[in-house]
Amino acid sequence: MPYNPALVAPMREEMVRLGARELTTVADADAALGDQKGTMLVFVNSVCGCAAGNARPALRLALEHAVLPQQVVTVFAGQDVDATARARQYFAEYQPSSPSMALLRDGEVVHFVHRHQIEGRSPQSIADDLVKAFDKNFGAAV
Amino acid sequence: MHGITVVVETRGALTYVGRFDTEDESGVHLLNVGVHDAAAGGSRDDYVHRSAKFGVRAERPRLVVPRQDVLRIRKLADVEP
Numbered sequence: 741m742p743y744n745p746a747l748v749a750p751m752r753e754e755m756v757r758l759g760a761r762e763l764t765t766v767a768d769a770d771a772a773l774g775d776q777k778g779t780m781l782v783f784v785n786s787v788c789g790c791a792a793g794n795a796r797p798a799l800r801l802a803l804e805h806a807v808l809p810q811q812v813v814t815v816f817a818g819q820d821v822d823a824t825a826r827a828r829q830y831f832a833e834y835q836p837s838s839p840s841m842a843l844l845r846d847g848e849v850v851h852f853v854h855r856h857q858i859e860g861r862s863p864q865s866i867a868d869d870l871v872k873a874f875d876k877n878f879g880a881a882v
Numbered sequence: 883m884h885g886i887t888v889v890v891e892t893r894g895a896l897t898y899v900g901r902f903d904t905e906d907e908s909g910v911h912l913l914n915v916g917v918h919d920a921a922a923g924g925s926r927d928d929y930v931h932r933s934a935k936f937g938v939r940a941e942r943p944r945l946v947v948p949r950q951d952v953l954r955i956r957k958l959a960d961v962e963p
Contacts, residue, residue, distance in 0.1 A: 844908045854899030854937045856887035856958045859901075 742819045743787055754796050755785055758803055760814040769826040772813050778848045779878045781786065781809040782827060786838035787815045791858045795839040798858070798866035807874045809843065841870070843877055850877040887938060887958045888912070889930050892951040895921040899933045899958055900945065909948040910955065914940035935963035 752762065760783060763769045773782070783799060786792040803812070815824040817838035824838075831842045837855035844850065851873040858866055883902040890898040890910055898913030914939045918929040935938075938958070 833936060835939050839936050840937075852937075856934075856938070859886045859959070860957075861959075 742821060744876045745819075748787060748816060748819050751785060751787065751792065751796070755783060756804055758796075758800055758812065760812040762820075763813050763815045763823050763827060764820045764824045766822050769815065769823045769830075772811075773827060773830040773844075773847075776809070776830075776844055778846065778858070779809040780811045780844045782842040782844065783812065783814040784824065784827070784836075784838045784840045785814050785819075785840075786855075787818060788855075790854055790860075791847065792839040794861060794863050794866060795841070795858050797863035798870065799841070801867035802870035804872065805871045805873075805874055807879050809874070809878055820842060844876060845874055883955075888955050889933075889958055890947050890952060891926065891954045892947065893953045894951065895919050896951075897926050897929060898942070898943075898945065898947055899938045901949055902908065903944070903953075905949075907949070909946045910952055911944050912947065913943065914938065915942040915945045917945075919946065930958075930961055931963065934958055934961040 756762065763772055776779045815827045817824045828836050834852050839858060840854040840855055842849055884904065886902050887900065888902045890912065897918040898912055898915050900912030903913050905911065905934040916933060918926060920926050
């Protein structure tokens with residue numbers, strides 16, 4: 741059963757403020773991820789306070805970097821259930837976890853941040869890894 | 883360690899990867915647990931590295947690993963994918 745919308749509203753808004761586009765329906769997920777071109781970060785949002793509470797600020801810090809994905813989109817696990825399930829089909833080789841982040845280039849997963857790589861870490865530490873992944877996979881020389 | 887995904891290696895063939903909940907006299911309590919049985923095939927190392935790269939395939943919602951069976955516990959995040 742999805743969470744109370746009032747509970748997740750601040751977590752949604754935090755992502756929108758970062759410039760992420762919300763994918764709330766299967767059609768949204770297909771439109772964004774089907775035949776995906778260019779570079780994209782998919783953030784699987786979550787209510788988990790200990791992990792998601794650090795992942796969102798980490799993304800905010802990482803998005804201050806010079807090298808960025810062309811698009812940032814987000815689905816909300818446990819809330820937009822169908823959209824999240826459909827989005828995960830586009831990186832199905834990775835086991836579902838939330839929060840998590842998939843970095844895509846032309847539809848291929850080039851980097852994945854699992855929940856276990858977020859747990860217990862500071863936002864800055866997570867952001868540092870994200871920035872390295874941006875440079876490696878989205879830099880001009882790629 | 884609460885809330886951290888760990889690898890629990892046992893003295894036997896079983897390896898568990900799951901979220902550490904707590905530890906008491908009965909053993910280590912894990913949530914959303916993947917289980918690997920080396921006796922059924924595949925190496926423990928391969929399983930752990932695959933879990934680090936592709937995530938944990940949770941087969942059991944919760945599980946207690948008896949304390950006397952535990953050989954080593956480490957964070958999955960410390961495993962190179």
